[in-house]
Every structure is written in C-alpha cells, then in structure tokens.
Amino acid sequence: MSDDVPAGFEPAAGNEPFESFVGPLYEKRDDGGLTCGFRAAAHHGNRRGVVHGGMLFTFADHTLSSMVWDRAAGTPCATITLNVDFLAGARSGDWIECTGAITRETRSLIFIKGQLTIDGKPVMTASGVWKKLGAD
Secondary structure (H helix, E strand, C coil), rough: CCCCCCCCCCCCCCCCCHHHHHHHCCCEEEEEEEEEEECCCCCECCCCEEEHHHHHHHHHHHHHHHHHHHHHHCCCEEEEEEEEEEEEEECCEEEEEEEEEEEECCCEEEEEEEEEECCCCEEEEEEEEEEEECCC
C-alpha cells in the first residue's frame, strides 16, 4: 500500500476527534471549491477486503459537512439526513476523493450532493440536508 498523497492535498483542518480514528483525511482547496481525499488502508476494510461502507459514509459526511461549514460562514450546522448509493467497491491502497455542490439553501437548511471517486470513477453518491443551528 502506498501512503502517497496527491499534489495539492494537505491534512484536513479541524478534524473532529472521531475522524482522527479513521484518517488521516486530506483536503485541497482551489477556485472550484473543496476536494477531500484519503488513502484506504487495511483497517478501513471489511472481512472481504473491501473498504467498509461505514468508512465511505463517514468520509462523505466529513466532506459535505466541510462544504456546508464554508457556505454557512462558520455557523454551526448539523446533518439532518444523508443518503448514499454505493456504486462500486474500493480496496486498500486506493486514493478516494469526494467532491460536492450545494444545490439549494434556505434560511435554516442547506441541501448538498456529493460523489466519491477513485481515479475519476464513481464509487458512491450522496445527498443530504444540513440544519443551521439556531435558525428557525
């Protein structure tokens, strides 16, 4: 397995304590927004040697939450719902990336969609809603 991190990626800022157990997670910011990534390791796998769906779900929640945080300008938000569709498997050694886009925003809610890929090939899609805490 390679620990190589692609050019432009830096350790994710402000990882939650839980995420320190499943990381390290990385991010790359540019004019196009945020891309997060991680190198799948043996401890991310299930008994069949495939990256556990819970890890992919956690990674999607991390990435999309970071995008929501940016949009909300630091206003605390909480995930209300996150739906995923698993499209393909990932294995130890794979570099997995997640990108996303906010599709709608109201006074109290942010709607977002995202996609996890390996070498540009979709592995999982996600869509969710975040609540701006304190907003009615």
